[in-house]
Amino acid sequence: MNFCSNCGSANIVIKIPEGDNLPRFCCRDCIAVHYQNPNMVVGAIPVWDGKILLARRNIEPRKGLWNLPCGFLELNETVEAGAMREVLEETGAAVILGPLQTVFNLVKAQQVYLIFTAKMLNSSFTTTAESAEVKLFSINEIPWDEIAFSSNTFALKAFIADLKMGNNNVHFGTYKQF
Numbered sequence: 001m002n003f004c005s006n007c008g009s010a011n012i013v014i015k016i017p018e019g020d021n022l023p024r025f026c027c028r029d030c031i032a033v034h035y036q037n038p039n040m041v042v043g044a045i046p047v048w049d050g051k052i053l054l055a056r057r058n059i060e061p062r063k064g065l066w067n068l069p070c071g072f073l074e075l076n077e078t079v080e081a082g083a084m085r086e087v088l089e090e091t092g093a094a095v096i097l098g099p100l101q102t103v104f105n106l107v108k109a110q111q112v113y114l115i116f117t118a119k120m121l122n123s124s125f126t127t128t129a130e131s132a133e134v135k136l137f138s139i140n141e142i143p144w145d146e147i148a149f150s151s152n153t154f155a156l157k158a159f160i161a162d163l164k165m166g167n168n169n170v171h172f173g174t175y176k177q178f
């Protein structure tokens with residue numbers, strides 16, 4: 001951080017504020033403390049007739065690979081509304097959300113995924129600016145070698161295992177490479 005977003009000053013230092021226990025960007029001119037925290041990525045596993053809706057990414061990163069509709073939560077938005085918005089933006093599908101299905105930590109990327117189960121309201125979906133292709137996959141057709149993100153692979157594997165067992169669990173995962 002080069003400039004204070006509160007007062008515009010360049011007089012920024014990294015220090016542990018009084019009563020805190022981690023270093024923060026602190027402005028010496030207006031005494032603002034600039035906390036930085038992880039971002040939430042919200043999305044869903046849209047299902048229609050026992051098949052899972054995936055989108056082929058038309059944007060970087062991982063352009064060309066398949067993913068569940070997921071994206072960053074916006075300000076002033078609930079996680080549920082954000083998940084439904086991402087499904088609509090990436091696949092054109094209207095859904096009702098079911099229970100939370102996956103919480104996935106990407107510690108070094110400073111992200112937390114929240115993925116819900118979802119039922120599509122009808123069979124309609126479409127390509128979008130963000131998705132070059134949108135397709136329903138039976139659970140035996142999931143393109144495992146072409147899934148864009150480890151969080152999605154984790155959620156899909158857990159979801160399919162639950163489906164086979166008739167379970168409806170919440171799964172907690174953490175990206176292991178870091």
Ligand code: ZN
Binds near residue numbers: 009027031
């Ligand atoms: Zn300031």
